[in-house]
Amino acid sequence: xKPKDIKWDLLKKGTxxxxxxxxxxxxxxxxxxxxxNEHLHLxxxxxxxxxxxxxxxxxLSSKSGLHIxxxxxxxxxxxxxxxxxxxxxxxxxxxxLDKSCVKPSIIKETRALIKRVMKExxxxxxxxxxxxxxxxxxxxxxxxxxEGIQKNGFMLDGILMKNNPLSIVRGG
Numbered sequence: 001x002k003p004k005d006i007k008w009d010l011l012k013k014g015t016x017x018x019x020x021x022x023x024x025x026x027x028x029x030x031x032x033x034x035x036x037n038e039h040l041h042l043x044x045x046x047x048x049x050x051x052x053x054x055x056x057x058x059x060l061s062s063k064s065g066l067h068i069x070x071x072x073x074x075x076x077x078x079x080x081x082x083x084x085x086x087x088x089x090x091x092x093x094x095x096x097l098d099k100s101c102v103k104p105s106i107i108k109e110t111r112a113l114i115k116r117v118m119k120e121x122x123x124x125x126x127x128x129x130x131x132x133x134x135x136x137x138x139x140x141x142x143x144x145x146x147e148g149i150q151k152n153g154f155m156l157d158g159i160l161m162k163n164n165p166l167s168i169v170r171g172g
Contacts, residue, residue, distance in 0.1 A: 021069035040132035076101025089125035
């Protein structure tokens with residue numbers, strides 16, 4: 001698959017409530033704060049400013065790999081298709097900034113966007129990982145299936161917790 005084969009205009013369009021992410025300094029600051037201070041977004045070993053700043057820079061600049069980022073419902077959430085390997089797989093990162101953006105219309109649009117991205121890149125697998133049971137429920141609404149549990153896979157304030165790998169698998 002060649003980059004010229006991708007319908008970039010279709011991907012950049014997003015949906016009615018899910019738009020390409022405009023990484024303004026204010027939004028980056030808010031994301032940094034959430035990732036550093038709110039529980040269940042990042043495990044302890046990753047929750048320090050240099051790592052979070054570098055991770056956001058990499059994800060939002062696409063210089064370290066192929067990533068596509070979307071703003072959900074006026075920055076109520078961030079949806080990132082990351083480490084896209086055309087013809088193979090990608091990972092999905094969902095940062096929930098405002099729980100009010102979890103509503104039927106957003107679920108429907110997110111499902112459609114996932115299908116569009118998987119089709120355009122001919123993905124066989126879309127992966128996600130979370131320790132947050134609310135995000136597990138959300139992922140299942142989006143069509144993800146659980147793939148077991150990672151015991152002691154996530155550390156929150158020094159306490160080991162389970163981590164939940166999830167995926168959408170096509171074909172096979």
